[in-house]
Amino acid sequence: MTQIQVAVAGAFDGTLSQSQSATATQLQGAAYGAAHGALAQAQRVSTTQVQFAAAGAAAGAARGAAKRDVTDVSKVQEAAQGGAYGALERPGASEKVRGAARGGAEGSLEQRQQATVKQIQVAALGGAKGAVSQSQRATVTQVQAAAHGGAAGAISQSQTVSIEQIQIAAAGAAAGALSQSQSASVTQIQSAARVPARASSAR
Numbered sequence: 001m002t003q004i005q006v007a008v009a010g011a012f013d014g015t016l017s018q019s020q021s022a023t024a025t026q027l028q029g030a031a032y033g034a035a036h037g038a039l040a041q042a043q044r045v046s047t048t049q050v051q052f053a054a055a056g057a058a059a060g061a062a063r064g065a066a067k068r069d070v071t072d073v074s075k076v077q078e079a080a081q082g083g084a085y086g087a088l089e090r091p092g093a094s095e096k097v098r099g100a101a102r103g104g105a106e107g108s109l110e111q112r113q114q115a116t117v118k119q120i121q122v123a124a125l126g127g128a129k130g131a132v133s134q135s136q137r138a139t140v141t142q143v144q145a146a147a148h149g150g151a152a153g154a155i156s157q158s159q160t161v162s163i164e165q166i167q168i169a170a171a172g173a174a175a176g177a178l179s180q181s182q183s184a185s186v187t188q189i190q191s192a193a194r195v196p197a198r199a200s201s202a203r
Contacts, residue, residue, distance in 0.1 A: 003042040003050055004035075010051035011035040011080075014058030014102075022066040026076050030065065033077035034058035034105075037084030048094050056098035057084035057124075060105030060148075068109050078117045079105045082124030083147075086171075089125075092132040092143075099140040103147030104128030104170075108155050115158040122163050126170030127151030127193075133171070134178035142178060145186045149193025150174030156194075 001009070011031040019027060034057035038050045045053075061080035070076055083105030087097045104127035108120045115123070131147035138146070154170035161169070177184075177193035184192065 001047065003039060003047060006047045006051045007035040007038045007042070007054045010038065010054030011058040013051075014055035014060075015062050017059050018062035018066060022062040025073055026065040026070065027062050029073035029076035030058045030061035030080045030105075033061060033080030034084045034101075036077075037081035037086075037101075038088065040081075040085055041088035045088050046094075049088060049092075049097050052094040052098040053084040053087045053101045056087065056101030057081070057105045057128075060102035060107075061109065061124075063102075064106035064109035067106075070109055072117075074117050075109065075115075075120050078121035079108045079124045082108060082121035083128045086125035086128030087132055087147075089129040090132045092135045095140045096135040096138070096143045097132060099144035100128040100131040100135065100147045100174075103131060103144035103149075104151045104174075107148035107151030110152040111155045111158060115155050118163055119155060119158045119166055122167040123151040123155040123158075123170050126154060126167035127174045130171030130174030130176075131178060134175045137182065138178045141186050142184075142189050145190035146174040146177045146193045149177060149190035153194035 087101035
């Protein structure tokens with residue numbers, strides 16, 4: 001299979017897992033964004049990682065859109081695109097890449113009314129990237145929680161900070177939360193990722 005076929009297959013798999021809760025428009029936006037985000041990194045990673053990143057990002061964006069009732073399809077697309085792209089920015093095991101992409105995409109849609117399309121994209125990207133960067137000793141679930149918390153915490157400050165600060169805050173918070181993964185629960189990791197993101201982005 002080509003990289004394009006793999007990315008599309010992964011995105012399809014990811015949206016299929018959310019087909020009971022998300023609308024057709026949300027699913028379409030999530031699949032489109034996830035495939036694009038993963039393909040943008042296809043020259044540097046394996047086909048398996050492309051597929052897993054696309055699957056995770058599509059599932060996360062579709063789930064986030066359904067939970068938050070996001071009707072702006074461009075925001076769903078960019079959440080998925082950012083999650084997939086960010087999860088492939090650093091080397092990581094395929095399952096953890098999928099978890100990071102899913103967490104970042106879903107977390108970035110928590111403030112979907114106030115945040116712009118670009119802010120959503122960079123929050124998803126930062127959360128996913130930061131989580132993968134510290135994923136070596138963490139479980140898949142912990143990686144997903146850190147990416148989700150980092151993206152959500154950073155996007156909550158979208159009214160007062162720059163695009164660059166959102167991405168840096170999300171990445172730093174997700175990575176920082178995972179550095180304590182040996183002794184923390186999934187809930188604690190997600191909560192920890194949210195708090196530093198808010199603090200660092202406010203500076």
